[in-house]
Amino acid sequence: MGTVVNLRTARKQAARKAARAKADENAARHGQTRAERELQEARADKAARELDAHRRETD
Numbered sequence: 001m002g003t004v005v006n007l008r009t010a011r012k013q014a015a016r017k018a019a020r021a022k023a024d025e026n027a028a029r030h031g032q033t034r035a036e037r038e039l040q041e042a043r044a045d046k047a048a049r050e051l052d053a054h055r056r057e058t059d
Helices: 007-030 034-053
Strands: none
Touching: none
């Protein structure tokens, strides 16, 4: 005889597994690692600083 399985629990587990797989796929497609985000932010800050350094000051 097989084991008794609660179908509601099995459906919920299957839904969680599917949601996790979809989230992982989306993260791989659209997400960035923390290092990539920090690098992008640092580059943007540097570009803003360099732009401000080249501005002419008017009186």
